[in-house]
Amino acid sequence: MPLKPIVRFGDDPSIEELRSAIRHWLADNLTDEFRRTAANPDYLPRDAHERAVAFCKKLHAQGWFVPHWPALYGGGGRDVVEQVVIREELAYGGAPLVNTNGVNMLAPVLFKYGTPEQKEEHLPAIARSERMWAQGYSEPEAGSDLAALRMTAHRDGDYYVLDGQKTWTSNGVLADWIFVLARTAPVTGKRQEGISFFLVDLDSPGITRRPIRSMTGYPTFAEEFFDGVRVPAANMVGAEGDGWRVGKALLDAERSNITRAAQAQRYLDELIDWCRSQRGAASDPLADPAHRIALARVVERVEVGRALSYRVAHQQAAGALDPALPSLSKLYHSELTAELRALGAQILGPAGELLPADPEAVLDGHFSEGLLLSLLHSIGGGTSEIQRDLISTTGLGMPR
Ligand SMILES: Cc1cc2nc3c(=O)[nH]c(=O)nc-3n(C[C@H](O)[C@H](O)[C@H](O)COP(=O)(O)OP(=O)(O)OC[C@H]3O[C@@H](n4cnc5c(N)ncnc54)[C@H](O)[C@@H]3O)c2cc1C
Numbered sequence: 001m002p003l004k005p006i007v008r009f010g011d012d013p014s015i016e017e018l019r020s021a022i023r024h025w026l027a028d029n030l031t032d033e034f035r036r037t038a039a040n041p042d043y044l045p046r047d048a049h050e051r052a053v054a055f056c057k058k059l060h061a062q063g064w065f066v067p068h069w070p071a072l073y074g075g076g077g078r079d080v081v082e083q084v085v086i087r088e089e090l091a092y093g094g095a096p097l098v099n100t101n102g103v104n105m106l107a108p109v110l111f112k113y114g115t116p117e118q119k120e121e122h123l124p125a126i127a128r129s130e131r132m133w134a135q136g137y138s139e140p141e142a143g144s145d146l147a148a149l150r151m152t153a154h155r156d157g158d159y160y161v162l163d164g165q166k167t168w169t170s171n172g173v174l175a176d177w178i179f180v181l182a183r184t185a186p187v188t189g190k191r192q193e194g195i196s197f198f199l200v201d202l203d204s205p206g207i208t209r210r211p212i213r214s215m216t217g218y219p220t221f222a223e224e225f226f227d228g229v230r231v232p233a234a235n236m237v238g239a240e241g242d243g244w245r246v247g248k249a250l251l252d253a254e255r256s257n258i259t260r261a262a263q264a265q266r267y268l269d270e271l272i273d274w275c276r277s278q279r280g281a282a283s284d285p286l287a288d289p290a291h292r293i294a295l296a297r298v299v300e301r302v303e304v305g306r307a308l309s310y311r312v313a314h315q316q317a318a319g320a321l322d323p324a325l326p327s328l329s330k331l332y333h334s335e336l337t338a339e340l341r342a343l344g345a346q347i348l349g350p351a352g353e354l355l356p357a358d359p360e361a362v363l364d365g366h367f368s369e370g371l372l373l374s375l376l377h378s379i380g381g382g383t384s385e386i387q388r389d390l391i392s393t394t395g396l397g398m399p400r
Contacts (some may be wrong), residue, residue: 015085022064022089029058034096036356036364041096042171043218043373049174052096056129059095066103066127073119074127080317084258084310091259092266100257101171102126102133106179108253108316113238113246118199122177134202135254136166136180136224137247143168144386146181147191147244151226153182153198160184160198160236162206162229170380172222173211178202180226181247184240197243199235206230215372217355254381255326256312260333261305264340267370268302270363271295271344285347294343301336308332324395331387338374345371 034052041052059065060074068083069075078086090097097103107126110119125131142149151164162182169178178200185194202209206229214220238246272295275285285291312329315321344367345352356365378384392398 012081015081018082018085019089022086023093025062025064026090026093026095029055030093030095031055035094036366041098042100043214043220044096044098045219046174049098052098053129055096056098059090059097060128064090065097065129066107069107069123069127073123080313084313087259088262091262094266097259098129099126099132099171101135101175101179102131104257105135105250105254106133109237109246109250112249115234117234118237122199131177132171132175134169134172134175134178134222135250136169136178136200138168139165140167144383146247147195149181149183149195151180151182153184153196153231155184155233156230158233159230160196160233162198162200162226162231165223165225167221167223168212168380169222169224170220172209172224173219175202178224179237179250181243184243192244194241195243195247196240197237197246198231199237200229200231204229204231214376220376251382252321252326255330255387256316256321257329257333258309258313260337261302261309264302264305264333264336267340267344267367268295268298271340271347271367274363275347283349285349291343291347295347298336298340298343301339305333305336322395324391327382327387327390328395330381331384331391334374334377334384334387337370337377341367341371341374 031051033048034055041049044052056065063076063078064086066074067076067078067086068080069077071077102122103126107123110122114122122131126133136151137146137149139149139151149164151162151166153160153162160182162180164182166178166180169175172178180198180200181195182198183194184196187194200207202224206227208225208227209222210225211219212221212223237243275291275295278284279286308329312321312325315325344363348362348367351360351362353368354361354365355368358365361368382390393400
């Protein structure tokens with residue numbers, strides 16, 4: 001079932017033409033491997049990752065991988081409406097958009113705070129899916145309390161020397177580069193001061209990586225040990241000691257993901273289609289009023305999620321993001337994803353709990369797989385408790 005527009009962006013027929021062109025292109029170019037998986041494209045095994053990269057290169061040649069970037073850096077120069085439509089259709093179709101750390105998180109920060117040289121070096125490589133990025137924020141003793149981070153960076157001529165450890169790094173096994181927050185000055189006053197933001201080549205001498213497997217079975221994370229790693233001073237984004245501001249702008253971009261609602265819509269549509277296919281069967285799930293009520297609630301929540309995504313996109317394009325909106329969006333979509341996947345697993349019955357590898361799995365097992373992944377969403381990018389805390393303090397002005 002195709003996505004139905006819930007907001008009319010004027011009466012421009014070119015938008016519907018664009019949607020239709022993307023659907024046709026996906027029908028020709030997206031393989032079943034990706035069409036049917038719930039897996040996050042950042043958590044794929046190496047061979048599947050390479051096929052996803054090849055797909056993203058084709059998408060880029062089509063002008064749809066980074067449609068909103070300026071042409072100077074390899075983008076399609078499209079406006080915000082077209083960008084939202086393209087990303088929505090791709091997410092709904094199941095396109096494996098790799099390198100979310102690079103495309104959705106680092107790139108907006110480089111556009112805002114990067115030097116011309118940093119933009120020139122990194123943005124085209126991200127656009128062409130030639131350089132995969134990882135995010136090096138969390139440490140063993142610094143997760144929710146990120147300002148507790150202990151990695152140090154001390155200046156040595158034209159270099160900074162980095163020492164410390166990062167952990168829970170998504171895509172850390174496959175990534176080529178990592179952006180990290182490190183302390184360039186000891187804590188004297190506010191802990192958020194004296195932190196700087198660096199771009200680091202993961203092949204630099206002194207870095208040791210270790211994979212961490214998550215409960216989904218994917219090599220989801222890595223941890224990295226930095227031992228006297230020399231990073232050119234030119235790789236610092238923003239001024240020395242200004243890393244908290246740069247790093248926070250990146251978290252806002254991370255939490256404002258505008259594709260979650262379209263993904264939720266797709267899984268909801270599949271679940272409803274499956275329920276319809278069971279009408280009249282002895283175990284007809286829609287004969288149970290509790291299932292019908294729960295489905296209606298998720299239909300309503302998905303519509304709200306899409307409206308929220310559009311608001312985020314418009315505020316991002318205007319460069320004036322409501323400070324609580326990224327947290328609101330992240331929290332809402334994490335909880336919606338979990339609710340939808342849990343409902344699916346319940347409605348589909350015991351076979352709905354089987355993982356994709358099992359031949360008995362219903363709907364290719366992606367509800368059960370998605371249920372496991374939805375737990376990760378409520379932690380990665382900042383936990384739901386922390387998002388609630390940010391909404392109440394930065395959004396509602398309540399005391400800390
Ligand atoms: C799927 C996934 C992907 C991730 N990817 C990355 C990545 O790429 N790069 C990276 O740097 N990190 C990544 N992380 C790490 C993630 O950012 C941290 O796990 C997260 O910030 C929580 O930190 P923690 O694990 O140290 O838990 P803690 O901070 O120790 O929290 C433990 C519990 O206490 C609660 N809690 C803590 N402080 C408060 C408070 N003030 N108020 C109320 N409750 C509180 C938390 O909500 C949580 O339930 C990822 C994590 C996951 C699950």
